[in-house]
Amino acid sequence: xxFKTAARETLQDAQLRRNIGKATTLIREKRxxxxxxxxxxxxxxxxxxxxxASAMATLPEQLERLEAAxxxxxxxxxxxxxxxxxxxxxxxxxxxVGTDEVIKVKSLATDEIELNEALEAExxxxxxxxxxxxxxxxxxxxxxSHILVPAIHRNRAEIRALFEQTIARGQSLGNxxxxxxxxxxxxxxxxxxxxxxAVSGANxxxxxxxxxxxxxxxxxxxxxxxxxxxxVTLMGIEKVLPSWQDLEVFLQxxxxxxTAERMNxxxxxxxxxxxxxxxxxxxxxxxxxGRTQVLEDEVGRAALHCIRCSACLNVCxxxxxxxxxxxxxxxxxxxxxxxxxQLRGLDAAPSLPWASTLCGACYxxxxxxxxxxxxxxxxxxxxxxxEQSKLTPEAxxxxxxxxxxxxxxRYEAAQRLARLGRGPLAKAxxxxxxxMRDLPEPPKETFRDWWKRERGEG
Amino acid sequence: MSAAKAEILTRIRDALGPSPVVPEIPRGYRxxxxxxxxxxxxxxxxHVAEYRATVHRVxxxxxxxxxxxxxxxxxxxxxPVGFRDLGMPVVEDHGxxxxxxxxxDAVVTGSALAIADTGTIAxxxxxxxxRRALTLVPDHHICLVAASSIVPSVPDAVAALGPDAPxxxxxxxxxxxxxxxxxxxxxxxxxxxDVIVFA
Amino acid sequence: MRVALFIxxxxxxxxxxxxxxxxxxxxxxxxxxxxxxxxxxxxQMHVNSGYGHEAEGLHERFARVFGGYDAIVSPSASCxxxxxxxxxxxxxxxxxxxxxxxxxxxxxxxxxxxxxxVTFHPTCHSLRLLDVGDRPLRLLREVRGIDxxxxxxxxxxxxxxGTFAVKNADTSMAMLSxxxxxxxxxxxxxxxxxxxxxxxxxxxALSRGRTGVRTMHIAEILAAQE
Numbered sequence: 012x013x014f015k016t017a018a019r020e021t022l023q024d025a026q027l028r029r030n031i032g033k034a035t036t037l038i039r040e041k042r043x044x045x046x047x048x049x050x051x052x053x054x055x056x057x058x059x060x061x062x063x064a065s066a067m068a069t070l071p072e073q074l075e076r077l078e079a080a081x082x083x084x085x086x087x088x089x090x091x092x093x094x095x096x097x098x099x100x101x102x103x104x105x106x107x108v109g110t111d112e113v114i115k116v117k118s119l120a121t122d123e124i125e126l127n128e129a130l131e132a133e134x135x136x137x138x139x140x141x142x143x144x145x146x147x148x149x150x151x152x153x154x155x156s157h158i159l160v161p162a163i164h165r166n167r168a169e170i171r172a173l174f175e176q177t178i179a180r181g182q183s184l185g186n187x188x189x190x191x192x193x194x195x196x197x198x199x200x201x202x203x204x205x206x207x208x209a210v211s212g213a214n215x216x217x218x219x220x221x222x223x224x225x226x227x228x229x230x231x232x233x234x235x236x237x238x239x240x241x242x243v244t245l246m247g248i249e250k251v252l253p254s255w256q257d258l259e260v261f262l263q264x265x266x267x268x269x270t271a272e273r274m275n276x277x278x279x280x281x282x283x284x285x286x287x288x289x290x291x292x293x294x295x296x297x298x299x300x301g302r303t304q305v306l307e308d309e310v311g312r313a314a315l316h317c318i319r320c321s322a323c324l325n326v327c328x329x330x331x332x333x334x335x336x337x338x339x340x341x342x343x344x345x346x347x348x349x350x351x352x353q354l355r356g357l358d359a360a361p362s363l364p365w366a367s368t369l370c371g372a373c374y375x376x377x378x379x380x381x382x383x384x385x386x387x388x389x390x391x392x393x394x395x396x397x398e399q400s401k402l403t404p405e406a407x408x409x410x411x412x413x414x415x416x417x418x419x420x421r422y423e424a425a426q427r428l429a430r431l432g433r434g435p436l437a438k439a440x441x442x443x444x445x446x447m448r449d450l451p452e453p454p455k456e457t458f459r460d461w462w463k464r465e466r467g468e469g
Numbered sequence: 470m471s472a473a474k475a476e477i478l479t480r481i482r483d484a485l486g487p488s489p490v491v492p493e494i495p496r497g498y499r500x501x502x503x504x505x506x507x508x509x510x511x512x513x514x515x516h517v518a519e520y521r522a523t524v525h526r527v528x529x530x531x532x533x534x535x536x537x538x539x540x541x542x543x544x545x546x547x548x549p550v551g552f553r554d555l556g557m558p559v560v561e562d563h564g565x566x567x568x569x570x571x572x573x574d575a576v577v578t579g580s581a582l583a584i585a586d587t588g589t590i591a592x593x594x595x596x597x598x599x600r601r602a603l604t605l606v607p608d609h610h611i612c613l614v615a616a617s618s619i620v621p622s623v624p625d626a627v628a629a630l631g632p633d634a635p636x637x638x639x640x641x642x643x644x645x646x647x648x649x650x651x652x653x654x655x656x657x658x659x660x661x662x663d664v665i666v667f668a
Numbered sequence: 669m670r671v672a673l674f675i676x677x678x679x680x681x682x683x684x685x686x687x688x689x690x691x692x693x694x695x696x697x698x699x700x701x702x703x704x705x706x707x708x709x710x711x712q713m714h715v716n717s718g719y720g721h722e723a724e725g726l727h728e729r730f731a732r733v734f735g736g737y738d739a740i741v742s743p744s745a746s747c748x749x750x751x752x753x754x755x756x757x758x759x760x761x762x763x764x765x766x767x768x769x770x771x772x773x774x775x776x777x778x779x780x781x782x783x784x785x786v787t788f789h790p791t792c793h794s795l796r797l798l799d800v801g802d803r804p805l806r807l808l809r810e811v812r813g814i815d816x817x818x819x820x821x822x823x824x825x826x827x828x829x830g831t832f833a834v835k836n837a838d839t840s841m842a843m844l845s846x847x848x849x850x851x852x853x854x855x856x857x858x859x860x861x862x863x864x865x866x867x868x869x870x871x872x873a874l875s876r877g878r879t880g881v882r883t884m885h886i887a888e889i890l891a892a893q894e
Contacts, residue, residue, distance in 0.1 A: 019838045028842075034650040051498040061494045068489040071478045078474075084632075090474040142656060143647035160647050167648050188653040192645055196656055203657065204567045204606075220632035230605065230643040230658020237601045238567060248477065255632060259501070259624035262638075266587075270652070273516060274587035274640035277658060279601075281635040287564065288600040288635055303480035312484075328825045332842040366836065368829025368843075369716060371796035391718030409714055413722035416677065416708040417729070426681050436681060443834050447841050448872025451682065458675050458684035462691075462703050 013362040018333040027334050030166045031156075035325045041271035042322060042376070048273070049263065058260045060380040063316035066218075066253055067306065073218040073251045074297060080221025084283020086293040094124025097298050101126060101210060101243055102133045104294060108208050108241050110135070114199075116225060116232045117141035118212025119158065119319060120245045120298060122341040123354075126210070137210065138202055140231035142195050146170055149177045156335030156343065158321040159269050164334050167191070192229075199231065209235035209290075213246040214318070215261060216295070219254045222282045223295065226265060226275050236279050242290040247298050249315040261318065264378035268320035301354035310389040314350045316379045323373035323383060329366060338363065345373035349386045357390070361398050364390040411435035426457050501628035504621035509585035513619045514666060516588025520641020521654050522662040529667045533557075536577055536611055539663050544574040547607060549599035552577070562603050570602055575609035576659075582618040584626045587640060590614060590664065591626055594634040601635055610659040612639070616668035669773075670700045672737040674751075674762060676744045677709040683864040686743045686885035690765060693780075693891040694741065697773055706733045712750035717831050723754075731757045741768045743887050745794030745862045752798075764794065765887055766803040766862060776806045782892040783813030787856040789847070789870065791863040792825050804862055804886055811889060817854040821846065828869035840869075848873045851881060860884050 021027060046052050066073055078088040091097035105113055113130065115121065115137050127137040139148045146162040147153045150173060155161035162170065170191055171184050178198040184190040211232065215224040223244055225232050236242060252261065258280075266275045284293050306312045324330045324344030335343030340351040340360070348367055352360040364387050373383040399406065415425040415435045428434030430453055444450060456464070514524045527535045533556045540546060540557070547570065548559045555577065560569075579597035580590045590612055592598035604610050620626055630636055643658030654660065671694060675687045694701050710730050711723030730751055734740050740762045742748045748767075752759040769775055788808060794800045808816050827833065827843025834840075847870060851859045859874070861867045864885055871883035 015836050015838070018836060022838050022842055030649075038650045054495070054498040057495050058498055061492045064492050065494060068485065068491040070481050070485070074478070074481075090471055090477055092473050092476055096473060140657070141647070142645050146647070160650055162647060163650065170648060188648045188651070189655055191648060192653060192656045199657065204571060217632070222632045228643075228652075229645045229647075229656035231656065233601065233605050233637065234657055237605055248481075256627065259627040260498070262627070263498075263623050270646045270650075272640070272652065274584075274589045274638065276520070276640050276642070276644045278638035279635070280632075280638075282632040285594060285635050288594045288602075297477070299477045299480065303477065303484050306481060306484035328827070328843050329836075329839055332839055364718075365832065366839075368792070368825045368827060368832045368840075370792035370825035370829070372792070372823075372825070375796055388716055388718070388720075391716070392720045393718075395718035396721075405717070406719070409717065409719040409722055412709070413714060413719070413726065416711075416726055419706050419708065422677070422708040429681065443837060444872070447837065447876070448844075448869065449875040450872065451868060451875075454682065454684050456684065458680040458687040459703070459705060461684055461688060463705070466703070468705065 012339060014337060014366045015362060017337040017339055021334045021337045022332060024334070027164045028332060030164055031334050032331055034160070034163050035331050038271055038325045042268065042325070045267040045271045045273060049267070055260055055263055056378055056380050059264050059378055060316065062252065062257050062260060063379050066251055067249065067312060067315060069253070070248065070251070070306070073253055074248060076218035077216050077221060077251055078297070080218065081283055081295050084221050086221070086283040086295055089294060089296045091296050091298045091300070094298070094300050097124055097245060097296050097300070098126050098129035100296055101245070102130055102135060104241065104243055105130065105135045105208055106133070110206065110208050112136045112138060112206050113208045113210050114138050114140050114202055114206045114235050114239065115209065116211035116227065116235045117144050118210070118245060119341050120212045120247050121210060122155065124298070124300060126245070138206070140199050140203070140235060142192065142229060145195060146173060149173055154336050155341060157324060158319050158342065158344070164336070203234040203238055207239050208241040208243070209239040211235055211242065211244045213244050213250055214265065215258065216246050216251050217255055217258070218251050220282055222255070222280050224258070225279045228270065228276045230277055233277055233279055236281065237289050239290055241292040243294045243296065245296045245298055247300065248302050265318055265320055268322040268376065268378040304356070305353040308353065311349065311353050311386055313381050314346065314353055314386060316381055317346050317350065318379060320378055322376040322378065326372040326376050328370060328372070329368065338366065345383045346381070349383055349390060352390060357394050357398050361394045364394060408435065423459070499622060499624065501622070501624040504625070506621060509619045509621050510616045510666060512585040513583050513588060516585065517590070517641065517664055520588060520644070522641050522664050525663065525665045527665060527667050532613060532665060532667050535665050539611060540575060545572060547573040547576040547603055549578055549596060549603065551596060562599055567602065567606065570606035573607040575611060576603055576607040577611045577613070578604055579613045580618070582620055582626055582629055583614045584623055585619055586622045589626070589638050589640045591630060592637040592639060593630065601637055604637070605658060608659055609661040611663040611665065614664055614666045616666055669698070669739065670702065670737070671739045671741050672702045672704055672734055674707060674734065674740050674742040674747070675703070676742060676747045679743060679864055682868070683885065686864055686887050689885065689887035689891035690741065690743050693778060693887055696779060697775060702737070704733050710747050710751050711754070712747055713830060715750070715754065727755050731755050734758055737761065739763065739768070739772065741765055743862070743885055744864070745791055745798050745800065746865060749793045749797035764798055764800060764862060766800055766807055767798065769807060770803040777810035778807060778890050780890045780892055781812035781894055782889050783894060784858055785815040785817060785856045786858045786860055786889065787817050787819045787851060787854040788822070788886070789819060789826065789851070789859055789861045789866065790822055791861055791866045794862045795823060800862070807890060808860070808886070814889070817856055819854060820850045826866050826870050828866045830865070833869055844869060844873050848877065852879060856881065858882050858884050858889070860886050860889055862886050
């Protein structure tokens with residue numbers, strides 16, 4: 012489905028627009044306050060951008076350092092070329108552990124490769140423990156709509172109603188958000204204490220030390236990372252940071268950009284396996300899954316710098332109107348519009364680079380300064396060149412206009428024709444515009460005709 | 470080397486080309502050691518309280534009294550092995566099972582350091598902070614923070630910490646922003662956090 | 669000071685009033701205005717639509733036509749931003765009108781008089797590509813008789829976005845309807861801006877809704893002496 016068609020559907024949902032508008036308005040204002048507190052915010056962004064670019068430019072070395080350090084600390088490192096390979100590794104570990112259930116920390120990478128569905132096919136149930144992921148998982152017809160808060164399209168009343176029909180059946184939860192949180196706590200508590208295997212994603216993997224970092228709020232992450240006997244972490248290869256010191260940059264950039272707090276409630280950092288503390292077995296799966304394909308594009312590869320904070324979604328006027336589901340990807344919003352077509356291939360999502368007005372709000376807030384508008388323009392060019400016929404009406408109109416603009420004589424002739432409703436400039440007068448908007452009265456003379464009349468051709 | 474690893478590394482090298490440009494990292498932000506310590510204790514207390522942790526400031530000699538005042542009588546309280554005397558019965562964590570941890574009413578531990586700028590406490594697995602499960606499973610965590618261990622900024626903390634033991638950075642009690650993107654307290658981690666800052 | 673007017677093909681063809689106002693204003697402020705008749709289009713529409721290749725000749729043409737001038741002034745933030753980034757040889761000499769007035773001429777009181785209630789929509793490209801900041805508002809505040817009212821959600825895109833307005837018309841209209849609601853909330857007679865493309869979009873909805881609110885380029889207000 013094209014973005015236009017998918018957006019037309021979601022735009023009909025007034026409740027969704029209200030919910031998303033309310034949440035993003037709140038978080039936008041909070042983010043501004045959180046960022047304004049740091050006098051060196053712009054310098055942190057500069058550092059964040061350069062660290063990511065440097066990590067990408069030295070990626071083979073960084074990944075090998077990471078593997079060596081994790082292995083030295085008692086962990087096992089696996090490499091997966093694609094999602095199927097990663098899913099098979101997770102399933103084989105679960106089978107060896109002998110469990111038909113795993114608990115999960117929210118992870119976009121696992122959503123991207125549809126790990127839950129793959130495990131289900133092997134008879135292993137993957138239980139989402141993040142509140143928003145749980146909300147989405149409890150409703151078979153629902154889908155994630157935000158990077159940070161997958162259930163952002165649901166308001167408190169809807170979540171309460173869902174819980175009262177599922178995990179808190181027969182109870183009345185009341186209107187307090189804390190009662191909703193309590194219901195999730197009771198539902199998951201026993202699972203945390205008994206399930207022998209957990210699966211997580213990773214916010215960072217530090218090549219220098221082999222340390223993995225997970226940033227979260229609820230404590231479900233800590234439960235999964237600490238209590239089960241076996242921990243499997245799936246990490247996209249772009250998540251590697253060269254040095255321990257780099258944490259000082261990202262632990263400032265990420266929380267203030269994502270939940271707009273000085274710091275998120277919990278950050279877990281661990282290195283391999285620690286005697287008498289946490290899992291006995293640790294597996295790190297390094298996933299390509301299209302990332303090397305993104306890396307091939309010198310302009311587009313900056314999309315790999317993304318730290319999944321979701322600030323660009325929260326400021327995007329397009330996202331705010333259509334919601335995340337219109338992007339038909341686990342990566343919605345502005346970052347999704349440049350990441351999804353590159354990860355899956357331009358032919359799989361050719362309309363996404365146009366899902367933006369190029370207003371620039373995303374670039375303004377990006378903590379690692381990904382120039383999303385420029386990458387959108389670049390990808391539009393690639394779609395036009397690589398995916399489309401040179402004979403589409405648009406391509407012909409663009410060619411016609413370029414020809415008309417090439418000389419003054421042709422340009423002035425086109426202006427005269429346009430006043431008669433003909434020629435390349437008139438065709439460019441955007442068909443469909445007047446379905447919903449009026450066009451201005453065409454002026455009696457162009458500016459240049461006025462100038463020539465008043466000032467002469469000299 | 471596995472076939473997958475070899476192929477991924479080859480793909481990356483092909484994508485990057487023969488001589489990828491490696492940028493310099495401009496670390497012009499406020500580095501470790503660059504911010505004065507003046508007022509860090511007050512700033513830490515104010516910021517951690519904003520997360521709705523309860524902050525108590527006491528002298529070193531009053532710590533045990535403060536803990537007892539918070540807990541009252543008859544609570545099952547876990548502590549790391551060899552923890553300071555609290556003048557009350559406690560359960561030392563000699564490898565308590567998850568069920569035993571779950572049966573505790575509260576846990577009292579120390580911490581490695583704290584960050585004033587963000588109101589964050591760093592727990593480092595070991596004698597002072599205990600192991601990770603100890604500060605996770607019980608619903609009430611009383612955390613001791615030495616005023617002298619409070620550093621101004623995140624870079625100060627990162628410079629002081631290292632990869633040798635698991636680290637948990639704690640900024641307030643368990644919370645979620647998943648309902649209308651607003652922070653509400655209390656999900657899976659300890660829902661009550663008392664912070665005792667002592668000097 | 670001698671300046672070249674870069675009118676943009678859009679204003680030349682559809683909004684000549686903005687260009688005439690720039691001429692009136694700059695001459696009132698003592699500038700000598702040239703209009704190089706060889707200018708056509710800067711190529712922005714092509715580049716932003718994915719037809720960058722078709723724009724290469726237009727970039728070269730722009731550099732040739734305007735190469736002899738030290739200051740080039742345009743009543744379009746969007747096109748100014750485009751040539752500043754893409755036409756390296758002379759991009760640095762191109763100024764959006766309000767930048768030119770405040771930074772180069774050093775004026776904020778341009779001697780205008782416009783006794784009407786006005787609200788100002790700062791366009792995305794003036795805000796985020798050119799970083800014009802409050803320059804337009806500083807100019808408008810000095811206009812005699814003006815009743816300048818703040819626009820809620822001013823920094824948010826109106827939904828125009830070039831071909832976005834057609835390719836994703838439903839989303840564009842959803843954004844536009846919020847912008848129009850904020851404009852109507854101000855009870856202004858006039859919605860002004862530094863880009864006529866956004867104004868055509870906003871004005872198209874104001875007109876379709878028979879709201880009676882007019883759109884004007886900021887130059888037309890700064891040139892007015894009512």
